[in-house]
Amino acid sequence: MIYTVTLNPSIDFIVRLDKVEIGAVNRMDSDDKFAGGKGINVSRILQRLGYDNTATGFIGGFTGRFVEEGLDKEGIKTQFVSVDQDTRINVKIKADDETEINGAGPVISESQLAELETILSSLNQGDVVVFAGSAPANLGNQVYNRLIPLAKKAGAEVVCDFEGQTLLDSLNYEPLLVKPNNHELEAIFGVKLNGLDDVEKYAREILAKGAKNVIISMAGDGALLVTKEAAYFAKPIKGQVKNSVGAGDSMVAGFTGEFVTSGDPIEALKWGVACGTSTAFSDDLADIAFIKETYEKVEVEKR
Known part of the structure; x- marks a missing residue:
């Protein structure tokens, strides 16, 4: 089984208009809302290619329900940890220039993090886990140094899609791909x-x-x-x-x-x-x- 881990999922709210005028009322030409986050994107493409996979991470509130329902409609299995605050909304403005406004995301408690650690510890030999994207601010990306070893200890391979120091840190765990x-x-x-x-x-x-x-x-x-x-x-x-x-x-x-x-x-x-x-x-x-x-x-x- 392939698992994807998205610690800070989102609703990607895509807005299209010709031009953004700062300080004025702007009316969009069209918009879309998708379940977002790097690991979730991986899950959605894997499913379209016919690869069975399970999306996990943290999810919360009415925005979290939108994400879960969207994945369910696409036939993607989920095993999220529920959190107290809403999953974030990321606004992608496609106009004369492309602009993104990304939400901060929820605060994750130690007990909620422990739930995710239990999921990763219960994986099997032959599983593959895709870790991708940034973590919620209160955890920081150093949390991956707690999570990735759990998957490796369980016998799973890991794929790591990070930037900078987080990518360098992940190399200690011999990822299948960066x-x-x-x-x-x-x-x-x-x-x-x-x-x-x-x-x-x-x-x-x-x-x-x-x-x-x-x-x-x-x-x-x-x-x-x-x-x-x-x-x-x-x-x-x-x-x-x-x-x-x-x-x-x-x-x-x-x-x-x-x-x-x-x-x-x-x-x-x-x-x-x-x-x-x-x-x-x-x-x-x-x-x-x-x-x-x-x-x-x-x-x-x-x-």
């Missing part, structure tokens, strides 16, 4: 990357620190998968970018689902790129028909 983008890779090592050779060089530094597979996403410049055995470059696919929210999560889902099933890194990269690209070219997370169409366009070459 997926920084090229800018995050630059920030981690304090360097400027010039070309694929540099990207591969520093991705291998991530491998040396403990990761089993590293994907460096480079937006319109493609993606590079680096393993201990080889490196594979997926060429960029041309199209109109409509949505930057969830593209990276979609890539994580596509890679994880295929790799756990087949163990084939090239096929996993192709599905990861297909999912990430098709979501970038969609208003919401991509549907399965578009993902399959995009998959046919993915070209991967060994370096």
